[in-house]
Amino acid sequence: MSEEAGGRAAPRAFAVLAVAALALQLAVVYAPTVPGPPAPPGVDKLVHAGVFLLPVLLGALAGGRLRWLVAGFTAHALLSEVVQASVLAHRDGDALDALADLAGVALGVLLARLVGRRWPSGAGPVRW
DSSP, X not given: OOHHXXXXXXXXXXXXXXXXXXXXXXXXXXXXXXXXXXXXXXXXXXXXXXXXXXXXXXXXXXXXXXXXXXXXXXXXXXXXXXXXXXXXXXXXXXXXXHHHHHHHHHHHHHHHHHHHHTSTTTTOSOBO
16 A cells, blocks of 8 residues: 555544544433443543543544534533433433533543644644
8 A cells, every 4th residue: 555545544544433433422412311220420421521532533633623623522512411401301411511521622632632743754634
């Protein structure tokens, strides 16, 4: 495989993974609460942070601009809690969930910047 083809393959793979991460995020954020014993304290917030971190990180590594990823996922973090509180009978909005979502966005940006610095050729796909 040529260097040019290999260089395009990585962003495409990250784009596919970013779409999968977004699908996971939507399922976690909007699906009915799973019945069963409650999770240990704090696990819910870690899940919220994780499902926002992953699509931001993978989207940036796919070549998406961080400014648009941050804007979109920040808006979604806040809007999703409003939707849960006002529209979805099976979910409750929670300001702490929104904070965990925003922490995930911030961590996704941080990790994308760190990984971008170590990208082969030093240029990295991560752009603001």
